[in-house]
Amino acid sequence: MATAPRFWRENPSRYNLVGVKCNSCGRHFFPPRTICPVCHRKSVGMMERVKLKGTGKIFSMTEVHEGLEELSMQRPYFLAMVELDEGVKVTAQVIDCEACDLEIGMPVRATMRKLSEEGPSGVIHYGYKFVPVNLKAKAEGPAH
Numbered sequence: 001m002a003t004a005p006r007f008w009r010e011n012p013s014r015y016n017l018v019g020v021k022c023n024s025c026g027r028h029f030f031p032p033r034t035i036c037p038v039c040h041r042k043s044v045g046m047m048e049r050v051k052l053k054g055t056g057k058i059f060s061m062t063e064v065h066e067g068l069e070e071l072s073m074q075r076p077y078f079l080a081m082v083e084l085d086e087g088v089k090v091t092a093q094v095i096d097c098e099a100c101d102l103e104i105g106m107p108v109r110a111t112m113r114k115l116s117e118e119g120p121s122g123v124i125h126y127g128y129k130f131v132p133v134n135l136k137a138k139a140e141g142p143a144h
């Protein structure tokens, strides 16, 4: 029951979205939690850490115009709620789609990107963002 499909091991570590699966009801959760909100006490000891595939569809989205001064160099960006294949909804920025038309239902996949770099000490924060799957496929297509 706890056997992980082979492709999880083969996934590059940068798609390292780790959530949990409740082995009582089979639901996935992200970020990981220790108790299933559906099963409560029945889920104790049955929450299993799993890597999420990182692929899903745009469920809803918002265009964000940052007002903070230190972020004034950033363009407006899209924040999307993505419904992953496992049924979990996560909110993250959608990137690599400057001129593209994001649509509800558009397939996306997670990628780890640098989120920010702090001051002279250079502390770098990484996190997951989403890229449209179809656009990526076009960009990686055969050269002519």
Ligand SMILES: [Zn+2]
Residues within 6 Å of the ligand: 022, 023, 024, 025, 026, 027, 036, 037, 038, 039, 040, 043
């Ligand atoms: Zn459950």
